[in-house]
Amino acid sequence: MAHPQPVLPNFHNFHESWLSTQQSFLQQLLDSAALQSNDKEDAQLRLIAQVLAHYQQYYDELSKAAAEDIFQVLSAPWLTSFERTFLWISGFKPSLLIRLLFAAVNDLTPAQSARLNEVRAEVKWKERELTDAMASLQETIAAPPMLELARRVGAGRLVDGEICEMESAIEELKMGMLRVADRADLLRGSTVMTVVEILNSDQMVRVLVAVVGFQLRIRRWGLQRD
Numbered sequence: 463m464a465h466p467q468p469v470l471p472n473f474h475n476f477h478e479s480w481l482s483t484q485q486s487f488l489q490q491l492l493d494s495a496a497l498q499s500n501d502k503e504d505a506q507l508r509l510i511a512q513v514l515a516h517y518q519q520y521y522d523e524l525s526k527a528a529a530e531d532i533f534q535v536l537s538a539p540w541l542t543s544f545e546r547t548f549l550w551i552s553g554f555k556p557s558l559l560i561r562l563l564f565a566a567v568n569d570l571t572p573a574q575s576a577r578l579n580e581v582r583a584e585v586k587w588k589e590r591e592l593t594d595a596m597a598s599l600q601e602t603i604a605a606p607p608m609l610e611l612a613r614r615v616g617a618g619r620l621v622d623g624e625i626c627e628m629e630s631a632i633e634e635l636k637m638g639m640l641r642v643a644d645r646a647d648l649l650r651g652s653t654v655m656t657v658v659e660i661l662n663s664d665q666m667v668r669v670l671v672a673v674v675g676f677q678l679r680i681r682r683w684g685l686q687r688d
Contacts, residue, residue, distance in 0.1 A: 473527040474540045480520055481681065487513050488674045495667050506663040513670050514654065521647050524552060532639045542684025551596055551646035556585045556653035559673060563657060566672035567665045577660050585653055592646050599638045602631075 491513065494506050528535040535552050538545075548554065560582045564570075570578070658666060 470527050470531060470534050470540075473523060473535075476523050477520075477540045480516070480523075481678070483516060484674055484678060487516060488671065488678060491667055491671045491674065495664070495671060503663050506667050510658070510663060510666050510670065513674070514658070517654070518651075521553065521650070525644070525647065528552065528640060528643055532636050532643065535643070536639065542681065542688045544684035544687050545680050548680060550589070551592060552643050553646065553650055555589060556650050557582060557589060559653060559657065559669075560585065562672040562676060563661075563669045566668045567661070569665070574660055578657075581653070581656055581660075585649065588649050592642055592649065595645075596639070596642050599635060599642065602635060 487509075490509055494502075494509050497505060499505070524535060538549055538552065541549065548558070560578060563578065657669065661669065
């Protein structure tokens with residue numbers, strides 16, 4: 463079944479192009495993991511930097527789209543319904559990265575494992591904090607004053623002062639959601655950078671293979687289901 467054209471067509475088009483590049487990066491990562499040359503580490507570090515820059519480009523564009531329409535970004539109509547089951551505040555949960563890491567890397571040192579378990583606990587705590595913040599904002603939509611204004615909008619009975627009040631409430635909600643989304647993006651970015659600092663280049667390549675491969679698989683499965 464074809465997906466309806468989203469309200470943010472520029473990001474929709476960017477997303478399709480970005481995914482095509484992801485497929486290319488996955489093959490490069492797989493080739494890099496199998497390298498046996500003397501300059502393997504340098505080659506892997508360059509590739510890791512390129513892949514992370516590609517992810518950064520995605521979230522830079524997503525941030526621009528959020529400034530245009532945060533409600534659309536949070537619902538992500540460019541994703542399949544299956545992909546949206548993994549959506550958390552406009553992107554992936556940072557803790558998912560840690561889960562994929564432990565599944566993909568079987569040669570962690572005791573020090574690495576200990577540090578990553580600390581990171582996982584800290585990330586989960588921050589995820590809960592942000593989830594609660596977003597839920598609190600969404601609850602304001604169902605609060606009695608907002609519901610009454612919404613009913614009066616539907617009945618066409620709003621007077622000028624109430625129209626201004628409604629617009630002000632919606633704008634305040636948008637700004638609050640943008641702040642939470644920005645914090646979620648910062649948590650995603652800081653988690654990735656911490657993982658990069660803990661792992662060696664070969665381990666990081668394996669993690670990126672797992673992450674990119676997972677993303678492309680759920681995209682493929684989602685398209686098949688929809």
